[in-house]
Amino acid sequence: NAGVTQTPKFRILKIGQSMTLQCAQDMNHNYMYWYRQDPGMGLKLIYYSVGAGITDKGEVPNGYNVSRSTTEDFPLRLELAAPSQTSVYFCASSPHQITGELFFGEGSRLTVL
Amino acid sequence: GQQLNQSPQSMFIQEGEDVSMNCTSSSIFNTWLWYKQDPGEGPVLLIALYKAGELTSNGRLTAQFGITRKDSFLNISASIPSDVGIYFCAGLRGGATNKLIFGTGTLLAVQP
Numbered sequence: 001n002a003g004v005t006q007t008p009k010f011r012i013l014k015i016g017q018s019m020t021l022q023c024a025q026d027m028n029h030n031y032m033y034w035y036r037q038d039p040g041m042g043l044k045l046i047y048y049s050v051g052a053g054i055t056d057k058g059e060v061p062n063g064y065n066v067s068r069s070t071t072e073d074f075p076l077r078l079e080l081a082a083p084s085q086t087s088v089y090f091c092a093s094s095p096h097q098i099t100g101e102l103f104f105g106e107g108s109r110l111t112v113l
Numbered sequence: 114g115q116q117l118n119q120s121p122q123s124m125f126i127q128e129g130e131d132v133s134m135n136c137t138s139s140s141i142f143n144t145w146l147w148y149k150q151d152p153g154e155g156p157v158l159l160i161a162l163y164k165a166g167e168l169t170s171n172g173r174l175t176a177q178f179g180i181t182r183k184d185s186f187l188n189i190s191a192s193i194p195s196d197v198g199i200y201f202c203a204g205l206r207g208g209a210t211n212k213l214i215f216g217t218g219t220l221l222a223v224q225p
Contacts, residue, residue, distance in 0.1 A: 004155075035215075040122070042201060043156070043215040058212065090155050100146045100205045100213050104155025 002026045006091050006105035013081045013112045021076040021108050023091030031094040032074040033058075033102065034066065036087040043090065049074055050097065081112045117202055117216035125222045132189040134219045136202030144205040145178050145185035146213070151198045159200075160187070192223050 007022045025032065030051045035043040045058030049068040063085060065077045074093075078085055088109050092102040119136045126132060136145070144163055148156035160171050162178035162185060169176055173190045185202055202216040 033213075040217060042117075042119075042217040045212055048212065092155070098144075098205070098207075100144050100161060100203060101158050102156075102213065104157070106153070106155050 004105035006108050010109050017081050018079045023074045025093040029093035029095050033092045034076045035090045083112050086112045119216035123220040128225050135186045136216045137184045141182040142204035143207040146203045147176050147187050148201045149198050194223050194225050197223050
């Protein structure tokens with residue numbers, strides 16, 4: 001019953017460092033998403049993918065990059081971390097684009113100091 | 114960008130009370146969904162609504178897709194402590210870039 005697995009769960013970065021948040025799903029879903037959650041702001045879409053080899057920008061892509069080399073994995077890379085990227089990051093997957101049913105991971109809490 | 118406005122922002126209620134929350138938008142949506150986020154977890158889908166005027170229940174939860182297609186409502190009857198969490202509405206407008214847009218969330222606290 002793994003579903004969507006995110007690592008790490010917690011991370012502290014210094015300004016200017018880079019890191020990759022890992023996301024893997026075992027449900028063979030084509031659609032995968034990265035959201036960030038800030039207090040009182042809901043969930044904002046960073047990047048999404050409709051299948052292996054295809055990615056596109058969401059609402060707030062600046063400062064992030066993604067890749068989708070396999071159906072299972074959708075890593076999110078932060079280059080030159082900034083305090084504004086302090087947030088909780090959620091990865092999600094979906095079997096369909098039209099139903100809106102997303103399966104979320106448990107989240108990765110990132111602090112940039 | 115597009116935003117869904119949820120109200121209230123937070124609610125502090127006693128166990129056993131009924132709860133109502135809503136979500137509004139300036140744009141029309143084809144699908145409305147309600148998610149719940151338990152503390153320290155990712156959101157989980159509660160109810161999905163696909164037709165204007167639709168009323169759907171899931172146990173003690175009932176949600177409605179507004180007739181104007183610009184709003185949705187969620188009611189929780191006879192609240193219990195495990196109802197604590199953040200409730201998010203979300204909408205899909207359809208079309209080529211059919212990405213889910215989330216509301217700002219309603220924080221629910223239930224006192225036993």
